[in-house]
Amino acid sequence: MIEIKLQKMDTPCWRNTLTALNKAKIFIVVLIGLLSIVPTEVVHAQQATWIWYPGDYSIWLGNKVQNRRTERGTFFPPFWKMDSHYVLVEFSHKYKLSAPDTIDIKVEGKYNVKLDGKLLFGSPEKIVIPAGLHSLNIKVYNQASVPALFVQGKAIQSDDSWKVTYEDKEWIDSSGKASDTSSGTVYVHAASWNFNSPDNLPSKFKLPTQPMPVVSVIHKNNGILYDFGKETFGYVKFHGLKGKGTLNVYYGESADEALSVDHCETLDRFHVKNAIAKDFTAPDSKAFRYVYVEKGNSLSYDSVSMQYEYLPLEYKGSFRCNDDQINKIWDVAAYTLHLTTREFFLDGIKRDRWMWSGDAYQSYLMNYYLFFNSPAVRRTTFALRGKDPVTSHINTIMDYTFYWFMGIYDYYQYTGDKKLIVQLYPRMKSLMDFCLSRRDSAGMMQGLAGDWVFIDWADFKMSKAGEVSFEQLLFCRSLETMATCAKLMDDSGSEKLYTKLAADLKTKLFTVFWSDKQNAFVHNRVKGVVSTQVTPYTNIFAVLFNYLNPEKREAVKENVLLNPDALKITTPYMQFYNLSALCSLGEQKYVLNQIRDYWGGMLKLGATSFWEKYNPKEKYPQLLSMYGRPFGKSLCHAWGASPIYLLGRYFLGVKPVKPGYQSYTVEPSLGGLQWMEGDVPTPNGKIHVYCSTKEIKVKSDTGTGTLRFRSLSTPVCKTATIKKIAGNQYELAINKDQEVVVKYKSVK
C-alpha cells in the first residue's frame, strides 16, 4: 500500500457531499451513511484529543458553572430547564492502516471496545489494530459526567473525524443476525475542545489561577477592608489562619458593597478550627475589588491575597489612537470582556454568572474583534440551546431566542466554520418550530404565559404586551437566518418556507408598525390597537438589518436616533446597537463623543470594568442599586465592553464579506480622531489598519479585501490601483501579505 498523508473526513469531504444532497429530512443520515463507508487512510500520528457527543460537554459544564451562583451565601440556580448529556454514546471510526497500530484507550465512563464488530474482553486499555481495513466501535456510559474518549496510536487518534451516536440501534435476532445498523441511526461527528492529553480529563476541568496581592488594607468598623485595586475574580486566600471561630467574608465590587454586611450580594462564612496556622483558600471563586473581613477574636491570620482565576486568552485584536481617554476605554472594555469570557461568555461575574443569550450575542461580536476565540462561542451557543424538547424560550426570553439564531449566522460569517451549523441545524429547526407554533392569528409572536419579553432595562414606561414590533423584527431576522442556514444545509424545502415566512412578516412589520405620521416604527399593537409610542429599539435594529429605504433611514436617524427628545437608552446593552446603527449611518463623530461621555462617565466614577447599567443622572450610592437591592447592579458586565466592537467594526472599519474573511472590507472612519491604529483578528492571522487624516495603511494576513475611503484630494497609492466610485469615494483591492499605503486627505 502506498503511504499517503492523513486524509481527514471532516470539512472538505462533507461539504461536497452536502452540496450533492437535496432531500431535506434525511440528509444527515445519508451523509453519515456515505462517510461511514469511506475509511480514513492514516499513516502518522496526529494530535489526539478527548472527544464527546457535540454539545454535551457544553451542556454539562454549563450546568456546573451556572449552578455556582450564590446570593448572600445561598445557592441560586437558574429558573429554566437544564438539560443533560447523553449518558450512553457510541464512538466509531474506520481506518485503513498500512502497518499495525498499537492504540492506548482512555475513557471517562464504563466502556466496551469492538474491533471489526467483535467485542473485546473487558475494557481494554491498549490494543493492537492490524494493518488493513478495520472498524473500531467504543461504547461509553457515564451518568455523572460526559462520556468521553481519548485514543492515541501511531496512526489512529481520537479527533473530530470520529463519528458518534446516542442510539446505535444495533440489535441481533434469535439467529444471531445483526440489525442493519446503517439505517435509522443518526451519526454525527464527535466534538472536542483542547483536552489533548490522556490525563487532562474533561470532567476535571478547572480554569487556571495565579496569585494576586492586596493593594491596600484599611481597618474599618469591626473588621478589615482589603482593596485589590481593580475589579477581579477568584479565590480569596488567608495566610497563616489559626484559631477557632467564624470568618465572615463580604465581597464588594465597590467598597460600599463590601462594607455592607447586610446587603452585599455575595459573602462567605467559614467555620475555622485550626490548632496550628494554615493557609486557607476559599473553595468558591467570587467577583470583587474589595473584601471586607470580620472575625471572632480567637481567630487570627497573617495576611490576605487572592488566586486570580481566568481563561487564558490571546489578545489578537488591538486599538490605539491619539485620544488617551478612548485608549483607556478600550483597555477597560478589553479587561471587562476578558473577565466575563470564561468557561462561557457570562453576563457578569458578580451576580448571575449565567449565560444569557442576548448578552452572549454581544460578547460574540466583541470577541471577533478581540480574542477571536471560536470555541468559547461554540460552547456558549450549545449550552444556551440545551436539548429538545423545547419547553420555553432561551433563558425564557423571547428576544433571547432570536439572538441565538442570529449568533449562529454571525459565527459562520466571521469564522467560516460551517460545522457548527451542521451540528446545530436540527436544534435550530426545532427551536424555530417552537416559535412558529406560538404565532397569533396575524402570524406574529406575543408573549404567552411563561414568556419573558425583555427588550431592555429602560427607565421609561414600556409595554411588553401584545405584538411588540421589536420582537417581530428579531423574529423576521431569525427566519432569514434560518433560510440562510437551510440553504447552507441544502435543505431547499425549509429554505423556501423560511424565506416566505420572513418576507411575509417583513411586509407586515411595515404595514402594521411603521407610522407615516411619526416617521418611525411604533412600539406595539395590543388587541388590534397600534400604540403611538416610539421606542428606540425597532428603529435601531431596522437600520442595522438594512430593512429601510433611504428616506426611512434618514427619518429614523433624525426622529429617533439623533433626536434629543426621543426616549433614552440607559444600558450599555442597547447602546451597543444604538451606536452601531449610528456608525452605520456615518455618525462616527457623534458616536465617539457618546463613548467619551458614557464610558468615560463610568471611568470618571472610578470604574475599573464596565457596568450593567449606567445613567449619568444617578449618583452614589443609588447608582450601585438594581433589582430593588442596594448593590444589585453588576459592575463588570460583558455588555459594557461594546467599544471593543464599535472601534474595530466601525472605526477601523473591518468586517467579513464572505465567510471567514475569504473576502472583507476595510472602511476606516476617524470620527474626529487624528489617527488610529489596530489589528482585527481573522481565522487566519490579522488585518492591520493604520489611519490618520493623511494616510491609510492596511496589511492583511488573509483573504482578499476592499479598502473604501473618502478623500478631499486625489489619493495616491504606489502599489495598487485606486478606483473612484462616486464623488469623493474611492476603493482599492487589498491582497494577502501586501501592505497598502494610501496618501489622502480625510473628509473631516
Place this chain on the structure above:
Amino acid sequence: MIEIKLQKMDTPCWRNTLTALNKAKIFIVVLIGLLSIVPTEVVHAQQATWIWYPGDYSIWLGNKVQNRRTERGTFFPPFWKMDSHYVLVEFSHKYKLSAPDTIDIKVEGKYNVKLDGKLLFGSPEKIVIPAGLHSLNIKVYNQASVPALFVQGKAIQSDDSWKVTYEDKEWIDSSGKASDTSSGTVYVHAASWNFNSPDNLPSKFKLPTQPMPVVSVIHKNNGILYDFGKETFGYVKFHGLKGKGTLNVYYGESADEALSVDHCETLDRFHVKNAIAKDFTAPDSKAFRYVYVEKGNSLSYDSVSMQYEYLPLEYKGSFRCNDDQINKIWDVAAYTLHLTTREFFLDGIKRDRWMWSGDAYQSYLMNYYLFFNSPAVRRTTFALRGKDPVTSHINTIMDYTFYWFMGIYDYYQYTGDKKLIVQLYPRMKSLMDFCLSRRDSAGMMQGLAGDWVFIDWADFKMSKAGEVSFEQLLFCRSLETMATCAKLMDDSGSEKLYTKLAADLKTKLFTVFWSDKQNAFVHNRVKGVVSTQVTPYTNIFAVLFNYLNPEKREAVKENVLLNPDALKITTPYMQFYNLSALCSLGEQKYVLNQIRDYWGGMLKLGATSFWEKYNPKEKYPQLLSMYGRPFGKSLCHAWGASPIYLLGRYFLGVKPVKPGYQSYTVEPSLGGLQWMEGDVPTPNGKIHVYCSTKEIKVKSDTGTGTLRFRSLSTPVCKTATIKKIAGNQYELAINKDQEVVVKYKSVK
C-alpha cells in the same frame, strides 16, 4: 383555627378538578394552578418519604441497572437512547399550620430554601415554619443522581402531595418585580417509592441480599463445579481466599454452560493478592445455578457460597389444585417471576437484564395475579418510556411501543390508580405523535429505517416487511387506549381524534387483511400485494381484543388456534397470548394440557425456572443455544411465567370490570381439574376462590363481584340469589366480606 385532619391534595381532589376541566392542552397547568392556591391544612405528622420529579428516579435507576449487563466479561449496554433525570428541579408546597412546625430538611443535591418567597441563608437543615399560611419552595440541583427531597416535621412532610417542576420561570426585572410564576410553568405532583427515612438515600439504593449455601461440589476438568441446586441470582462468595493469582469464575444456568469456559455467557476474572486469608464477594451479581471455578495453584480458598439478591415481595396470589404437576408449574412460574421482578420487571436474569416493553407487559399481567406490586409496574413503565423527544420506538421495536400503551390502561384497570395516567399522559401523546408521523399513505405503520418489527421468535419463515397485520392490530388497540386515556383526562379533542383513527384503522384491518378464502387474518401486505400466509399472531390478538364477530371467532379458533397444521408458536412469550385466547374461547381443558406438555416439558428437562424459548423437538445441548451462541438462551425468562396469569385469570377466572376491582367477575373453569383453590390480589385485599366439580366458594375483601358458572343441576346458594342467564348459565352477586357457597354440578 380549628384543627382538622390532614387533607391531602392528591387523588380525590384532582379527580374532581379534572372532571370539571374541558380545555385539552392547558389542563395540567390549570389543574396545578387551582391546586396551588388551596393550601393543605395539617396538624399531625404523616409518613415523610423521599420525593422527586415523576419518572426521574426510574429513568436514573434504569440506566444503572441496564448498564450492568456483561457479555463474557465485557460491558454490554443497551442500543437505544438512554435519558436522564432533570438535574434542576423545584419542590413546593403550601401549608396552613395551626401551630409552628420545626422541619428537618434532607436533600440529595445542592439546594436552597424559600419560605414565603424569601430565600433563607445557606442550605438550612432545620427551620421553623410559623403558624398560619405559608409557602415552601426548595430548589435542588444534582447532576449525578436524582434531585431528591426529604422533609419531616410534625405537620409537614415530603410526600406525593408536593408539587415539582423542572423550570419555575421565576425571573425578576430590574426593579425587583418577580415574574408571574403561576403562568407558563407546568407543575406536577412529586413522586416517591418507599424511601421513608432521611438516611435511606435514593441514590444509594441496593436490593437486599441473604446468604445461600452450595448444594453440591464436583471436581471437574481443571477446576471445581458448584451447584446451587436451582436457578438463582446474586454474588458468588469465596471464603478464606488466600494467595496470589487469577480466579476464573464461569457462570452457568446449566452445568454445560458453566463448564464451557470458552462459551459461557457470563464470567469473572479476579486478580487476587491476599497475603492472609480473606472472604471475597464478587462485586457484580449474576444469574446462575452452577459456578465453575478455575484458579492458579498459588491461590486457595476454604469454600464457596453466594449472596442471594432479591426484591422483597409478598406472594399475595396463590393457586393449588388436585394436579401436582400443575402446582409445581405454578410454583416454578412464581419463582421465575420473582427472580425477574427486581428494580424493574426484567426480561431474563442471565443475559440482558434489560427492560423490554413486550416482556414487561406480560410481567405486569402476571404480577396482578401474584405480587400485585404496583410500584414495580410504575417504575418499569416510566423507565421504558424515558423522555422526549421520541427518537425511536421503545426498545427500537414497533410492537413494543404498542404494548407500552396497552400496559398503562391495564395498570389503571387493575389498580384503579389514575395518577400514572395523569403523570404520563403528555409522554403518551408525544409517543403516539411519533407513531402517527410514521404512517404510510394507507394510514398504516411499516417498519422504517431503524425500526425493529419483532412479533416473536419463530421457527418458521416470517416476513417483517411492509404493512404487517399484527402491527396494525396493536396500533389500533393503542389508539383505543389513547382514546380511553384522553377521556379520563377530559381531553375531549384528542379523545375524538384517537377514536376516529382507531375506528378507521380497524375497518382497514378487516378489508385488507381478513381473507374470506382462508377464513383468517393473513400476515402482511407488501407494496400493495397481500400475502397468503396465515400466522397465528393477528388471529390470536383479534380474539383477545374481542374484535371478531361470532362467525369469525369460530373460524379463527378452528383454522388457526386449534388447527394442528397451523404454524406453531415456540416461545412462552406468544404462548401467553395463544393460550389466553384459547381460554377466552372456553378451551381451558385444551390449555391445561398444553400447560402440562409445554411447561411440564421444561420441568421434565430439569428446569428450575422457565425459559425464554422451548421447542419440544430440540434436545440437549442444542436447546441451550440461541442468538447463534451455544448458551445464548435465557433459562429464567419472565415471559416463561405465564401460567401464573392463565391460572388466575382464566381458571380461577377473576378479572376487574371497573378500575381497581370496584367491580369484578369470577368465572371459574376447572378445565378438567377435580378442584382448585387460590387467591387473586386486588388493591384492597384478596378474592379467594375455591372450585370443585360440586362446589364453588368465593370470598372477597373488596368491591362488588359477579360469579358466573355453568351447572348441569340447579345450583344452590343459601346466602345469595342465583340468577339463571341462559341454558345452564347462572350468576350471582358477591358482596365484600361475605362468603358465597354454591352447590352445583360442573359441566365437564
